Amino acid sequence: MKAVVYDGPMRVRVEDVAEPVITAPTDVLVQITTTNICGSDLHMYEGRTTMETGRILGHENLGEVVDVGPAVVSVKIGDRVCLPFNISCGFCRNCEKGLTAYCLTNNPDPGMVGAAYGFAGMGPYDGGQAEYLRVPFGDSNCLKLPDDAQEKETDYVMLSDIFPTGWHCTELAGLQPGDAVVVYGAGPVGLMAAHSAVIKGAAKVMIVDRRPDRLKLAEQIGVIAIDDSQGSALEQILEETKGVGADCGCECIGYQAHDPHGHEDPSMVLNDLVRAVKFTGGIGVVGLYLPQDPGAQDDDRRKGRIAFEMGDFWLKGQRMGTGQANVKRYNRELRDLIHEGKAKPSWIVSHELPLSDAPSAYEHFDARDDGWTKVVLKPRLMAL
Ligand SMILES: NC(=O)c1ccc[n+]([C@@H]2O[C@H](COP(=O)([O-])OP(=O)(O)OC[C@H]3O[C@@H](n4cnc5c(N)ncnc54)[C@H](O)[C@@H]3O)[C@@H](O)[C@H]2O)c1
Ligand SMILES: [Zn+2]
Ligand SMILES: [Zn+2]
Incomplete structure (x- = not known):
């Protein structure tokens, strides 16, 4: 075959x-x-x-x-x-x-x-x-x-x-009907998390990416598209949530996350989510993180270690759920x-x-x- x-x-x-x-x-x-x-x-x-x-x-x-x-x-x-x-x-x-x-x-x-x-x-x-x-x-x-x-x-x-994975991400984030949720990554998994959030009755669904074709697909189901190549995603999320932050957030990118110029940083999106989600909010992480990343640029990252801002996460009393769906x-x-x-x-x-x-x-x-x-x-x- x-x-x-x-x-x-x-x-x-x-x-x-x-x-x-x-x-x-x-x-x-x-x-x-x-x-x-x-x-x-x-x-x-x-x-x-x-x-x-x-x-x-x-x-x-x-x-x-x-x-x-x-x-x-x-x-x-x-x-x-x-x-x-x-x-x-x-x-x-x-x-x-x-x-x-x-x-x-x-x-x-x-x-x-x-x-x-x-x-x-x-x-x-x-x-x-x-x-x-x-x-x-x-x-x-x-x-x-x-x-x-x-x-x-x-x-x-x-x-x-990807549909159960997107759904799982909203479960890990603790999404409830009426919540405002922010999804990082408008790839197939992020779009499925957004689809799931809409079905579950989220009041507001936002999605962050910089690929216009993917953001357009999100808009087709009533999701607010946030293009982080056009300005700070955090500012737009805070504006959409009256300065409070989203009730919960979904990480649908993984360890190869990068800025709009292509600079890779595996801690970037996790830290962005800590900032974009309100005090006591939940964060679901289905994007892949690995214990070994042989192709990474430095020794820490090769061993799967990243610079997560634990202090802010703790201060905000947030919760995080991770893993495969x-x-x-x-x-x-x-x-x-x-x-x-x-x-x-x-x-x-x-x-x-x-x-x-x-x-x-x-x-x-x-x-x-x-x-x-x-x-x-x-x-x-x-x-x-
Ligand atoms: N947990 C699970 O069970 C499970 C299942 C399936 C996939 N995954 C993982 O989910 C992740 C996403 O999968 P996918 O198929 O959607 O992949 P994808 O690579 O097609 O999508 C990722 C998207 O994230 C965007 N992106 C990258 N860095 C960004 C940043 N800093 N801010 C905003 N957007 C950024 C990219 O432009 C892209 O559109 C992968 O890591 C994949 O391995 C996990
Ligand atoms: Zn898959
Ligand atoms: Zn078994």
């Missing part, structure tokens, strides 16, 4: 690889019909993680079940399913509590918990930017889709990661919002391309070229 393989910094290849097979009785085999490129893939693509060359990328996957192991009971051949990017067993102490990003049984690395498809440090699992994907613990990991699965495929595929905790309900027409995450999709276009799609998406907001790859489409 064809698959997108990481080939070292700034390189992916579409390669012929062996098709996956059922290896455990609880496995499900899925023919992938839609698989996204994510901002998380870009950290790996840029060589800013410990990702090994030769591995298949892709953790935002949706497809049709083509085979099931003998111990699978709830999933059948022909089911259309969306797969959470976290691989969870469903029976460990963390999974039982809904903490499926921290599954205790699926990551063989000593001292690590949590697993994902095609992801640095998250176990040996192949990604789904390919024609087929082996899904461990199929009963736990397959979210079955309703009869509009094909019609709304680009909506449902967002249940694999427990996709399974939300994906069923968010699926139903899509099915009932109350959520439409596909409004951010800018490109639907054949799998063979992956190398150029990675290049454009990584450059954040104008109009490249969210790329969806279609393994069944043949390149012209």
